[in-house]
Amino acid sequence: MEQSKILVVTDTTSGWNEADAQQAGVALVALSVLLDDKEYKDQIEMRANELYAAQAEGKLPTTSQPNPGYLENCMKQWKEAHYDAIIVLPIAAGLSGTYQGFRFAAESLEMDEVHVIETRTLAAPLQDCACCAKKMAEANAPLETILNVLAEKLDDTMTYAIPKDLVQLKRGGRISPAAAAVAGLLKIKPLLKLAEDGSCVDKFGMARTETKLFQMICDDLKEHGVTPETHRLCIPHANSQEAAKRLAEAVRKQVGDFEISEMELPTVLGCHTGDGCLALQTIRKSEWD
Incomplete structure (x- = not known):
């Protein structure tokens, strides 16, 4: 059986930085941190210790979904790579607009191969699912099987x-x-x-x-x-x-x-x-x- 070309994607609410994601073989998209009217890429331009230092000064940093231009640029690069499937594991849709951002970008670029999962979670379960999907893809498991295993995992996390x-x-x-x-x-x-x-x-x-x-x-x-x-x-x-x-x-x-x-x-x-x-x-x- 010919090896399928599958890309696994998550975002920085997984707790990963670029080095962590690269080591896992997973593509990473950064959410934005907004502070003092400036936008910073989470885990790239701002790390957790900088965030807490700002809070200690009485400032109120907030987060937002990935910048639309940045996200579309990532999606265009993946489209040009001609993947058979792209599995996206973003933060829960109820906590961020990231899920909808991925779906909108995929629809705009007519990328039918993109599967954006409503994870309903963040952090460690995202890392776990990303690693599991990557391992299954490398074992040439069928896409439907990968998605079913992810659904079972995500239905049972707290x-x-x-x-x-x-x-x-x-x-x-x-x-x-x-x-x-x-x-x-x-x-x-x-x-x-x-x-x-x-x-x-x-x-x-x-x-x-x-x-x-x-x-x-x-x-x-x-x-x-x-x-x-x-x-x-x-x-x-x-x-x-x-x-x-x-x-x-x-x-x-x-x-x-x-x-x-x-x-x-x-x-x-x-x-x-x-x-x-x-x-x-x-x-x-x-x-x-």
Whole structure:
């Protein structure tokens, strides 16, 4: 059977920079970070440490979908390469216009070979799916099989986030000043969870202690049947190495002996949650891992 020529694409909300993506054999498109009326390419012209430094100064960086001209230029290059198929794994459509940007560019350039997936997630599951699709393509798996495996993985992932405080959420208008003030006085910490359809990151619970928040996560993992046999876990965080270790220890003790990795929290989340945020994501295993 002749080898199919398949390109796998993701964006910088995967947490990858250009070197990481190149090593994985995956094409990477950068979202934009907007700061002081200037636009920077995420992970290329601005890294996470620069973002948090700006936030510490009281600034309010925001993110946006890839610049349309930049995205169209990428798509034109891929079109000229004559791929049999292009699999695009962008951030959840409910969190960014990136998904629609890819679809619009593909339609405008009449690229029927482009398959833009509504992932409903970001970060570690995007990396996992991109690597899986690349591995399957290299094994010459049929396109339909690749897409089916990705769908199974993406139907079974969850994301939790614990901001260090509510300062950045308050600045970004994600929580009212009054609610932030009350939570601060009562020393209550929020636990956020990405909606199943990927439409928003919403409050999942509140507690005064880290231990209680970790317990909520563990209980929810068990309720959803997440086990070391079916899933791997990833802990994205923003300068929270010690808290990441404590979370991993709690999950292993209360739920099971998971394979757990760590990664830098993607900028698009860091913009809203700020430095010190801790997250946990589930990744569905497959026979191709």
